[in-house]
Amino acid sequence: MLYKLRFNIYSFLFFVPNILVFNDAAKDWQLGFQDPATPIMEGIINLHHDLMYFICIIFIFVSWMLMRTLWHFENTQNIRPSSLTHGTLIEIIWTVTPACILLVIAIPSFSLLYAMDEIISPAITIKTLGHQWYWSYEYSDYLNEEGESIMYESYMIPEEDLNLGQLRLLEVDNRMVMPINTHIRVIVSASDVLHSWAIPSLGIKCDAIPGRLNQTSIFVKREGIFYGQCSEICGINHGFMPIVIEVVKLPSYISWISNKLNE
Structure with missing residues (x-):
């Protein structure tokens, strides 16, 4: 009976290749790269x-x-050393x-x-601003009835508030949301000290410098939740500035934008 159960499990995993678990966050004792998404x-x-x-x-x-x-x-x-010098x-x-x-x-x-x-003609522009010690995001392409753009702050969730399955020191209360298969320009800056906006699975590491605008381009090829952290030693809470990007399909992104504009 046990043999049949094992055979059925192995057969199921073998014949269902669509079951994939991507490595989009840091793992214990990880030496290699995270799975690429761009x-x-x-x-x-x-x-x-x-x-x-x-x-x-x-x-x-x-x-x-x-x-x-x-x-x-x-x-x-070699008792008699050679006299050859070059x-x-x-x-x-x-x-x-x-x-x-x-x-x-x-x-x-x-x-x-x-x-x-290279910055390819972006369909969406998102501004990322580093603070001590959290990130804020602005979607300036969309305006509500008062003419205000979408702006929100992203803080790390404290360990005592984590739900089952959430990652310690990596989860945030407000994720950065973007659509799949879309050219996106991200403008990066800082309000106080040097920061660095880095997401390993997306191949992004862009310095956030006060008084300066840096930009980078993103084209994500698959849906998922991608984790990163500030990669600049920016102060005492440097290790508590996580970045979480949620990549969704275009209809879901439009719905999210609509809900943000109506808040």
Whole structure:
């Protein structure tokens, strides 16, 4: 009976591939990246994996050269040391080879940097303002009957107020909401000290500087709830400035905007 139960569970998981659990928040002892949700984050992960290939090859080669040198030129095996101080050929090789490797790495790296800095005609503009120690958001594209835009503040939920399943130090009372498959421009600034608006799953890390407007572009490819935190040491409560972005379908986003305008 137990065997049949296990077989049924495994069969269910195997034949239902739509059951996915995305890693959109930090996990205990996590070493790798969170699951990407934007083309930029996918590019960052792909570039990282490509660079790791070169790093592994270089590490193996240098380790082999070092061990070979220690073995063959040890005092007991090399009683008469060589008087050779340099060689033109080897110096050309170890200068030109790293330069060629850097050129190969630079091509995808510059392309990704350009894509991260490019702002494609945004359909929605959201202003993010960092405070000590919380975030506020403004949707200036929408106005109510009094001509006021949507503005609200986002505070971390205290640990004693968390519901079952909510994440400690990451949940907020008012999430930032945005639609899926939409080009969104986020304008980032601060009202007091330096902050940094960072969401790992979206590949976003933008400095919030008082008196300066920085901007970044977001295009989210899937629905979900994405968690981030302030990545600048901004003061005593630096670790208590979480960012929560809820990405929904366009009809749900329009409904949310309508409710906000009628509040």
